[in-house]
């Protein structure tokens with residue numbers, strides 16, 4: 001039995017889940033990479049003491065909306081210890097959430113910077129930075145118990161999921177199928193602006209809406225494939241559907 005399979009179901013809340021997850025060394029290739037990156041560093045970050053461990057989800061334990069990315073960036077979350085922090089993807093995402101009134105500040109620079117998310121949580125299907133941002137299917141599957149448990153813990157309040165990119169979409173759908181919601185067959189392909197409504201399979205459960213959004217990678221945002229307006233549109237739609245008071249962006 002792997003460490004995630006053994007430990008994730010035991011976490012009583014998302015804080016305990018994060019503590020347990022941050023000790024994980026189940027994927028040898030990713031452990032090597034996250035630690036090697038921290039040794040070599042980027043010149044701009046040479047004074048940083050990199051986190052170099054798995055990066056837990058971030059946001060309130062009673063979030064109504066969950067944003068699911070891919071994995072931490074080698075010099076972003078792997079450096080700061082907080083998801084979507086210290087890199088261009090985090091800048092774009094947090095600025096959009098702040099525009100909508102869902103984040104306390106427009107920037108996300110380091111773990112003690114005071115950022116709070118309102119009703120929104122970040123997570124990822126793979127919690128360690130992978131080489132070339134490409135985890136293997138085996139690494140995704142090894143990491144899956146952490147996401148399964150996080151979704152179980154969030155289920156009482158969770159109403160929408162925004163999958164950032166095809167990897168997040170493909171990784172989160174089967175987990176939702178296990179976690180108490182019914183998936184359509186065949187499983188719909190990822191598209192920006194795609195929306196699914198998943199009925200609950202358990203008595204007393206609530207439906208869950210899943211939205212597809214291009215990932216906030218530098219490549220997507222620099223090329224204009226994903227503009228700030230496109231991102232805000234998806235986030236605002238998903239937030240309103242979750243019952244969060246997203247305002248119209250300025």
Ligand code: SF4
Pocket residue numbers: 004021024025026027030031054126127128139142143144
């Ligand atoms: S990717 Fe997930 S399962 Fe693999 S070492 Fe990191 S936290 Fe553990």
